[in-house]
Amino acid sequence: MSPVPISYCREHGMLKYAIRRILISIPILLAVVTLIFFLVRSMPGGPAVAVLGDYASKETIEALEKEMGLDIPIWQQYLVFLRGLLSGDLGKSLINGMPIAPQVARVLPYTLELTLSSAIFGILFGIPLGVFTALRRNRMFDYVGRTLSLAGISLPSFFLGILMMLVFSVKLDLFPVVGGGDIRDPIDSLHHLFLPGLTLGLMMTAYITRTTRSSILNVLREDYVRTARAKGMRERIVIYGHTLRNALLPVVSLIGVYAIVLIGSSVLVEIVFSRPGLGKMMVGAIGRRDYMTLQSVMVVYAGLVVIINLLTDLSYGLIDPRIRYD
Amino acid sequence: MNAHSKLWRTFKNNKTAVVGAVMALIVLLTAVCAFVIAPYDPLEQDVFHRLTPPERSHLLGTDEYGRDVLSRVIWGTQISLTVGFFSVLLGMVLGTTMGVAAGYSGGLTDSIIMRVVDVLLSFPTLITGILIAAILGSGLVKLIITIGIVFAPRFARMAYGPTLAVKEMEYVSSAKVIGAGSLRIITRHILPNIFGEIMVAGTLWMGTAIMAEASLSFLGLGVSPPTPTWGNMIKSGIDVLASAPWLSLFPGASILITVLAFNMIGDGLRDIADPKLRA
Numbered sequence: 001m002s003p004v005p006i007s008y009c010r011e012h013g014m015l016k017y018a019i020r021r022i023l024i025s026i027p028i029l030l031a032v033v034t035l036i037f038f039l040v041r042s043m044p045g046g047p048a049v050a051v052l053g054d055y056a057s058k059e060t061i062e063a064l065e066k067e068m069g070l071d072i073p074i075w076q077q078y079l080v081f082l083r084g085l086l087s088g089d090l091g092k093s094l095i096n097g098m099p100i101a102p103q104v105a106r107v108l109p110y111t112l113e114l115t116l117s118s119a120i121f122g123i124l125f126g127i128p129l130g131v132f133t134a135l136r137r138n139r140m141f142d143y144v145g146r147t148l149s150l151a152g153i154s155l156p157s158f159f160l161g162i163l164m165m166l167v168f169s170v171k172l173d174l175f176p177v178v179g180g181g182d183i184r185d186p187i188d189s190l191h192h193l194f195l196p197g198l199t200l201g202l203m204m205t206a207y208i209t210r211t212t213r214s215s216i217l218n219v220l221r222e223d224y225v226r227t228a229r230a231k232g233m234r235e236r237i238v239i240y241g242h243t244l245r246n247a248l249l250p251v252v253s254l255i256g257v258y259a260i261v262l263i264g265s266s267v268l269v270e271i272v273f274s275r276p277g278l279g280k281m282m283v284g285a286i287g288r289r290d291y292m293t294l295q296s297v298m299v300v301y302a303g304l305v306v307i308i309n310l311l312t313d314l315s316y317g318l319i320d321p322r323i324r325y326d
Numbered sequence: 327m328n329a330h331s332k333l334w335r336t337f338k339n340n341k342t343a344v345v346g347a348v349m350a351l352i353v354l355l356t357a358v359c360a361f362v363i364a365p366y367d368p369l370e371q372d373v374f375h376r377l378t379p380p381e382r383s384h385l386l387g388t389d390e391y392g393r394d395v396l397s398r399v400i401w402g403t404q405i406s407l408t409v410g411f412f413s414v415l416l417g418m419v420l421g422t423t424m425g426v427a428a429g430y431s432g433g434l435t436d437s438i439i440m441r442v443v444d445v446l447l448s449f450p451t452l453i454t455g456i457l458i459a460a461i462l463g464s465g466l467v468k469l470i471i472t473i474g475i476v477f478a479p480r481f482a483r484m485a486y487g488p489t490l491a492v493k494e495m496e497y498v499s500s501a502k503v504i505g506a507g508s509l510r511i512i513t514r515h516i517l518p519n520i521f522g523e524i525m526v527a528g529t530l531w532m533g534t535a536i537m538a539e540a541s542l543s544f545l546g547l548g549v550s551p552p553t554p555t556w557g558n559m560i561k562s563g564i565d566v567l568a569s570a571p572w573l574s575l576f577p578g579a580s581i582l583i584t585v586l587a588f589n590m591i592g593d594g595l596r597d598i599a600d601p602k603l604r605a
Contacts, residue, residue: 028445028448031441031442031445032445032449035445036457039457039458039461040457040461042461043460043461044461044463150586150589150590150593151582151586153589154533154537154582154585154586154589155581155582155585156537156540156541156544156578156581156582156585158541158544158560159560159574159578159581159582162560162564162567162574162578163575163578165567166567166571166575170567170568170571260448260449260450261450261451263450263453264450264451264452264453265452267452267453267456267545268452268541268544268545271544271545272564282453282456283456283545286456286460286547287546294457294460298453298457301449301450301453302449305448305449305450306448309448
């Protein structure tokens with residue numbers, strides 16, 4: 001027996017791993033932020049032309065560029081941008097001159113509550129559905145479940161949102177058609193969240209059902225499952241004790257991937273339901289050619305993606321005791 | 327030949343794949359024969375029949391300019407399949423080149439290419455697509471380039487692993503010994519070995535590419551009106567959803583059928599590739 005409790009080793013190993021993993025995320029985030037900065041600057045026309053229009057005089061454009069800090073060399077602009085990011089300053093909107101960080105802070109909770117609620121919905125329904133379809137393989141329940149989940153991943157989220165809106169808002173008049181509600185009022189917020197959350201939640205359920213099903217089917221073929229059955233163990237214990245936990249590891253890693261797909265799809269759902277959020281802010285910024293806002297929203301998305309990947313990696317250790325972080 | 331006919335028999339026995347293939351074939355035929363089967367010119371306006379519900383003369387109704395929705399859905403098939411096919415092809419060419427170059431050359435080139443690929447892959451496809459579409463602008467060719475660029479890292483990842491494996495094979499070493507150059511080794515030995523897998527992935531991602539096209543067009547970043555695409559038809563229908571739901575419903579159903587067809591083929595091919603999972 002080890003003189004130090006295993007739980008102690010695991011916790012400390014995990015802490016070390018978490019720190020190492022966070023340190024690795026920094027250069028990745030820096031690379032993405034750099035890519036976004038230069039991509040946004042490669043847009044046709046440039047920000048000053050975007051604000052003033054194609055027919056503005058050269059002097060007016062130069063004056064505005066100076067005001068925006070665009071007259072200095074691009075690497076200096078890049079350093080200013082990075083310095084701003086480190087202090088939480090995302091710059092100012094090109095259209096109304098308002099600081100962007102408070103606007104992001106205002107809409108971010110809406111995007112987070114949407115993606116988080118649909119991820120939870122997907123996990124709560126997807127995993128049991130996946131388990132049941134796998135256990136009733138090639139029976140009616142399995143066929144229906146498989147067909148529905150295949151349709152679920154083939155349906156664009158914006159179209160599913162429109163169907164929801166048509167049935168629950170237009171025909172049944174149960175939920176508001178547009179808007180995000182007052183985030184400080186939980187009832188109003190939930191009322192507005194229900195349809196967009198259900199839309200993305202159903203999509204997530206389809207993905208998770210499929211992954212769980214095939215993962216369970218893979219594990220059911222393992223020798224240790226056959227041994228457990230041969231020993232005369234009750235089927236319940238074979239499924240919940242031996243199969244489920246082992247089958248969940250690939251599911252958790254893919255939930256991370258699907259969460260990123262979810263963030264992408266949230267853009268479309270926010271547009272369909274006219275719901276405040278990062279996606280609506282981004283599409284609005286493109287329409288108004290507000291490059292600074294576009295760049296800031298992209299940076300926030302990059303941050304979210306890095307955090308999701310980090311959490312996914314760290315969660316492995318919680319469900320798989322075989323994983324050691326040393 | 328024997329292996330081929332065995333594979334074909336397995337494919338034929340897989341109901342999901344066959345139904346998917348038949349659906350995809352019908353969609354393809356609709357696109358090819360659009361000029362024959364579309365009852366009206368998709369751009370022809372008829373101010374006297376605006377927002378007509380589905381009826382005998384307009385089976386799927388008309389839109390806010392009196393244009394026939396059925397004809398627009400049929401012509402939209404052409405745009406969707408064109409974008410789907412060429413963007414996947416572009417992504418395949420770009421990505422395979424990147425993956426093979428990284429895997430074959432190794433060292434610093436490998437590290438740089440594959441790190442960029444990993445970073446791009448970790449980002450939501452749609453958000454990357456939106457950023458690139460915003461930079462390039464709208465239009466059919468630009469949309470194909472946008473989706474092609476978004477798909478390239480997927481193909482690069484896919485080509486990279488097998489390239490590393492094939493590079494170490496004895497026949498590649500033998501080719502090097504007899505003085506074959508890198509280009510010859512890549513075209514004669516590496517590409518033929520990884521081609522099959524990449525083609526299958528290309529078929530699977532057709533559905534995703536079509537969905538990406540519809541999403542970008544829905545956001546106004548794809549093909550602009552009046553050219554009919556399923557995405558921009560849904561977008562213009564959303565304002566009159568309560569009074570004229572058919573404007574959004576039929577193009578949406580077309581996307582569902584088409585993407586479902588490719589996903590069914592994909593599921594079938596996966597079952598065939600992994601006999602353990604065969605239903």
